[in-house]
Amino acid sequence: MISFSVNKKRVSVDDAPDTPLLWVIRDTVGLTGTKFGCGIAQCGACTVLVDGSPTRSCSFPVGAVAGKSVTTIEGLANGETLSAVQQAWLETQVPQCGYCQSGMIVATTALLKEHPKPTDAQIDAALTNICRCGTYDRIRVAVKKAAGLA
Amino acid sequence: MKRANFVATTAAASGVFALGFELPLKPRLAEAAEGAPAIRLQGFVRIAPDETVTIVSPQAEMGQGVATSIPMLVAEELDCDWARVRIESFPTVDKIYNNPAFGTMGTGGSSSVRGWYLPARKVGGQARAMLVAAAAAKFGVPATDLRTQNGVVYHDASSRKATYGELASAAAALTAPTDVTLKTADKFTIIGKPLRRLDLRDKVTGRAGFGIDVVVPGMLFAAIKQSPVFGGGVGRYEESSILKRPGVKKVVNLKSGVAVVADRYWRAKSALDAMAITWQDGANAALDETAIATAIAAGFSETALVAKKVGDPDAALASAAKVVTAEYHVPYLAHAPMEPMNCTASVTADRCEIWAPTQAPGPVVGVAARLTNLAPDKVTVNMTYLGGGFGRRFAMDFVQQAILLSQAAGAPVKVIWSREEDVQHDVYRPRSSTRIKAGLDASGKLVAWQQRIVSPSIANASPNAPNPPTKADSTSVEGSADKRYTIPNFIVDYVPKDFAVPVFYWRSVGNSQNGFFFESMLDEVAHAAGKDPYAFRKELVADKPRLLNVLEIAAKNGNWGKPLPKGSGRGIALHESFGSMVAEVAEVSVDAKNHLRVHRVSCAIDCGQVVNPNTVEAQVQSAVIYGLTAALFGRITINKGRVVQTNFTDYPMVRLAQAPHINVEIVKSAIAPTGVGEPGTPPIAPAVANAIFAATGKRIRTLPFVRAGFTA
Numbered sequence: 056m057i058s059f060s061v062n063k064k065r066v067s068v069d070d071a072p073d074t075p076l077l078w079v080i081r082d083t084v085g086l087t088g089t090k091f092g093c094g095i096a097q098c099g100a101c102t103v104l105v106d107g108s109p110t111r112s113c114s115f116p117v118g119a120v121a122g123k124s125v126t127t128i129e130g131l132a133n134g135e136t137l138s139a140v141q142q143a144w145l146e147t148q149v150p151q152c153g154y155c156q157s158g159m160i161v162a163t164t165a166l167l168k169e170h171p172k173p174t175d176a177q178i179d180a181a182l183t184n185i186c187r188c189g190t191y192d193r194i195r196v197a198v199k200k201a202a203g204l205a
Numbered sequence: 206m207k208r209a210n211f212v213a214t215t216a217a218a219s220g221v222f223a224l225g226f227e228l229p230l231k232p233r234l235a236e237a238a239e240g241a242p243a244i245r246l247q248g249f250v251r252i253a254p255d256e257t258v259t260i261v262s263p264q265a266e267m268g269q270g271v272a273t274s275i276p277m278l279v280a281e282e283l284d285c286d287w288a289r290v291r292i293e294s295f296p297t298v299d300k301i302y303n304n305p306a307f308g309t310m311g312t313g314g315s316s317s318v319r320g321w322y323l324p325a326r327k328v329g330g331q332a333r334a335m336l337v338a339a340a341a342a343k344f345g346v347p348a349t350d351l352r353t354q355n356g357v358v359y360h361d362a363s364s365r366k367a368t369y370g371e372l373a374s375a376a377a378a379l380t381a382p383t384d385v386t387l388k389t390a391d392k393f394t395i396i397g398k399p400l401r402r403l404d405l406r407d408k409v410t411g412r413a414g415f416g417i418d419v420v421v422p423g424m425l426f427a428a429i430k431q432s433p434v435f436g437g438g439v440g441r442y443e444e445s446s447i448l449k450r451p452g453v454k455k456v457v458n459l460k461s462g463v464a465v466v467a468d469r470y471w472r473a474k475s476a477l478d479a480m481a482i483t484w485q486d487g488a489n490a491a492l493d494e495t496a497i498a499t500a501i502a503a504g505f506s507e508t509a510l511v512a513k514k515v516g517d518p519d520a521a522l523a524s525a526a527k528v529v530t531a532e533y534h535v536p537y538l539a540h541a542p543m544e545p546m547n548c549t550a551s552v553t554a555d556r557c558e559i560w561a562p563t564q565a566p567g568p569v570v571g572v573a574a575r576l577t578n579l580a581p582d583k584v585t586v587n588m589t590y591l592g593g594g595f596g597r598r599f600a601m602d603f604v605q606q607a608i609l610l611s612q613a614a615g616a617p618v619k620v621i622w623s624r625e626e627d628v629q630h631d632v633y634r635p636r637s638s639t640r641i642k643a644g645l646d647a648s649g650k651l652v653a654w655q656q657r658i659v660s661p662s663i664a665n666a667s668p669n670a671p672n673p674p675t676k677a678d679s680t681s682v683e684g685s686a687d688k689r690y691t692i693p694n695f696i697v698d699y700v701p702k703d704f705a706v707p708v709f710y711w712r713s714v715g716n717s718q719n720g721f722f723f724e725s726m727l728d729e730v731a732h733a734a735g736k737d738p739y740a741f742r743k744e745l746v747a748d749k750p751r752l753l754n755v756l757e758i759a760a761k762n763g764n765w766g767k768p769l770p771k772g773s774g775r776g777i778a779l780h781e782s783f784g785s786m787v788a789e790v791a792e793v794s795v796d797a798k799n800h801l802r803v804h805r806v807s808c809a810i811d812c813g814q815v816v817n818p819n820t821v822e823a824q825v826q827s828a829v830i831y832g833l834t835a836a837l838f839g840r841i842t843i844n845k846g847r848v849v850q851t852n853f854t855d856y857p858m859v860r861l862a863q864a865p866h867i868n869v870e871i872v873k874s875a876i877a878p879t880g881v882g883e884p885g886t887p888p889i890a891p892a893v894a895n896a897i898f899a900a901t902g903k904r905i906r907t908l909p910f911v912r913a914g915f916t917a
C-alpha cells in the first residue's frame with residue numbers, strides 16, 4: 056500500500072509502485088480531470104502538483120509520492136468558488152475541446168506561485184503544454200488576467 | 206452533457222414541459238416523417254417550473270462550441286432568458302437529431318450551424334408559439350395580443366403576465382404548430398452576441414466528461430497494439446505469463462492487433478508492453494517513401510481525370526508572354542487530437558451500449574448492429590465530450606475494437622490507445638503533389654492556369670468506389686479546381702495514386718493542401734509579373750465582393766505594405782472553403798540561423814450571419830494553429846510499410862512559445878451562416894510560406910518548413 060494525499064484527502068492504493076501517478080489518480084482514486092495525452096512527459100495534459108511542484112504524472116511513479124501531497128484540477132476550486140486561474144480561464148473563454156486545459160490550469164497555478172507577475176518569457180518557459188485546439192492566444196491573456204496584469 | 210443526469214431530471218421533475226422527452230421515444234419517432242417540424246420539437250426543449258430551459262444539442266462538442274451555438278439558435282426564437290438555459294447532449298441516436306446537412310447524425314464538414322440554422326430556430330419558434338397559446342387560453346385573450354420577452358409572456362393591455370415556467374405544463378399538452386414565422390435579423394437578441402460557452406465551467410474544473418473518463422459498473426480496461434505494417438496482422442504472442450500478471454483478465458487476438466484486458470488500465474498496458482508479439486507483415490512490408498514518391502512522380506504522365514476546365518489553357522500557355530512552372534509537395538499528416546482514441550462498450554446477448562467520443566454517432570449504430578448481429582434499436586450510443594476531432598473521430602475503428610473486446614471479455618470494456626498507436630494507426634491526410642503552369646500576358650495579367658494533382662484518393666478508399674474511378678475525387682482537388690479567381694483559361698486534373706496507407710478527412714480536407722499549392726503558386730506568379738501579391742489578388746477577385754472584402758480587411762489589419770526590418774516579411778493568402786471566405790496576412794522573421802518566428806496573423810472571415818462571435822474567433826485561431834503546426838512540422842513518413850513517427854517527440858506540435866498572436870475580424874453579414882471550424886486552416890501555410898519568401902527570397906514548395914532547414 057502506498058499512502059499519500061490527493062486534494063487534502065488521504066488515500067492508500069495497492070498499485071505497483073512503478074505505476075504512473077496519472078493512472079492511479081484516474082482509475083484507482085477515481086479523479087478523471089487529469090488527462091492522458093502522450094505518456095512520455097511531452098504534452099502536459101497530465102500535470103498535477105506534487106508538494107506544490109508541477110509534475111507530469113504520466114511519467115512519475117506513484118511510489119515516489121508516498122507521504123507527499125498531490126493537488127489535481129479538482130482540488131483548485133474552493134467548493135463552487137473557482138480559483139483565480141480558473142476564473143480568468145472562464146472569463147477569457149479559453150477552453151475549446153477542453154482536454155488539455157486541466158494541465159494548462161495546474162501548470163499556470165504553479166507558475167503564478169513562483170512568479171506572481173510573470174513576463175512573457177516566463178510564461179513561455181513554464182507553459183510548454185500542448186493544446187491541439189490552439190487556444191494559446193487566449194491562454195496568454197488569461198494568465199495575465201489571473202496575475203492581475205491585464 | 207451526461208445521459209445519466211438527463212434520465213434522472215426527466216423522471217424527477219413533474220409538471221415539466223418535456224416535449225417528447227419521455228423515453229422510449231424511438232417507436233413514435235420512427236413513424237414520424239423525416240424533418241417534419243412538429244416532430245423536430247420533440248426532444249429538443251424542456252422547460253421546468255423553476256424557469257430552467259434545457260436545450261439539447263444534436264451535434265458532437267469537440268471544441269468548436271456547438272453545444273452553445275445551436276442552443277442559441279433555439280433560444281433566439283423561443284425568447285427565453287439565456288441566463289436560465291442549460292445544455293444537454295442528445296439522449297439517443299434518432300433521426301430527429303440527424304444533421305440536416307448529412308442525413309445522419311454526424312459532425313464534420315463545418316456543417317453544424319449551417320445545417321441547423323433554420324431547423325433549430327424553428328424548434329424555438331414552435332415552443333414559443335405553444336407557450337403563447339397556453340397564455341392566451343389562461344388569460345382568455347387572442348394570442349396575437351401577447352408578446353414574449355426573456356421567458357415571460359405579456360398581455361400589455363391588461364398588464365398581465367405569465368412566466369414560461371408557469372405555462373410549461375399547459376403548453377406541453379398543446380400540439381406544436383407546423384408553421385412559425387422566424388425573426389428577421391434586426392430583431393435578434395442572442396444570435397450575433399459574443400456569449401460565453403455553457404460547457405466551459407466544467408472544462409476549467411475537470412468535471413467535463415470525455416470518452417476516456419467514462420466509468421461503467423463492472424468495466425474492464427484494454428490496451429491495444431496493432432500491426433505496425435498497414436494491412437498486416439498478428440503472428441504469435443506469448444500469453445501464459447501475461448495472464449498471471451495482477452489484474453489481467455484476458456488477451457484478445459483482434460487479427461489486426463492484440464489487446465490485453467485487465468481491471469485497471471495500467472495493468473493492461475504494462476502487461477501488453479511486456480508481451481512478446483510477432484507480426485505477419487503481409488503484402489505492404491516494402492512500402493517506403495521512395496516507392497511512394499516514384500509512383501507519384503510517374504502519375505504525372507498518366508491519364509488524368511479532369512476536375513474543371515475553362516477556355517483553352519494549352520493554347521493560352523503557348524501564346525503567353527511569360528510562363529511560370531513549379532511543383533509542390535505535401536506529406537501525409539496525422540490528426541493527433543489531444544485525447545487519444547478510446548471507446549467504452551458493453552455488449553450483452555440482447556443489447557449493445559456504447560460510450561464514445563465520436564463525430565459519427567449515426568453511422569456507429571449501423572456498425573455496432575452489424576458487428577453484434579443486433580437490431581439497430583438494441584444499440585445505444587452515449588455521447589461524451591470529444592477531446593478534439595478534426596475528422597479523426599469520424600472513423601470508427603476504435604468503436605469496433607471496444608465492441609469486439611466487450612464481447613470477448615463478457616464485460617463492459619474501455620479501450621484506450623497509446624499516443625504511439627494514435628500516431629501510427631491514424632487515417633491520414635493524403636500526401637499530395639502538384640505541377641502548375643501559369644501563363645501571363647504582356648501586361649502581367651494571369652491568362653492561363655494548368656494544374657495536375659497526383660495523390661491518394663479518399664473516395665477510392667471506399668469499398669463502393671468504382672474501379673477505376675470515373676471522376677476526379679473532389680476531396681483531392683477541392684481548393685484548386687473550385688478556386689474562384691477570374692482566369693480565362695484554366696484546367697485542374699487529377700491522377701489518383703493509392704497506397705496501403707489509409708487516408709481520410711483532416712481539418713479542411715483537400716483545401717488543406719490545395720490552399721497551399723494555389724496560394725503559393727499565385728504568389729510566385731505575382732512576383733513574376735512584377736506585381737504586389739495583394740494587388741495581384743485584388744485584380745483576380747475584382748468582381749467578387751465578399752472575397753475582395755476579406756482580402757482588404759486582412760491586408761489592412763495585417764499592415765500590408767508597411768515597412769519591416771530586414772529579415773522580416775509579410776505574406777498573404779485568400780481561400781474560400783465550406784462556403785466561407787478567409788484571408789490571412791502572416792508576419793514572420795527569419796534570423797541568421799534560419800530560426801523562423803511567426804509573429805502575427807491577421808485573419809478576416811466572412812462566414813455569413815455570425816451566431817457566436819466568441820466561438821468564431823476561437824475557431825479561426827484554432828484553425829490557424831492547426832494549419833501552422835502542420836506547415837512547420839507535420840510530416841508522417843513511411844518505411845517498411847509502417848509509420849516512422851511515434852509521438853510528440855517526432856511529430857511535434859506548436860506550443861505557446863511558438864504561437865503567433867492571431868487577430869480575427871468577422872465580416873458583418875446577414876446571409877445564412879457558412880462554415881467556421883475549417884476555413885481558417887487552408888490560408889495559413891501559404892501566408893507563412895509567402896512571408897518567408899518576402900523575408901528571405903527563399904520559395905518553399907515542399908512542406909513542412911523544417912524540411913527547408915528552418916527551425917521554429
Ligand code: FES
Pocket residue numbers: 090091092093094095096097098099100101102111112113114
Ligand atoms: S500525458 Fe503526461 S505529459 Fe503527456
Ligand code: FES
Pocket residue numbers: 150151152153154155156185186187188189190268543592593
Ligand atoms: S482545448 Fe482542446 S487541446 Fe486544448
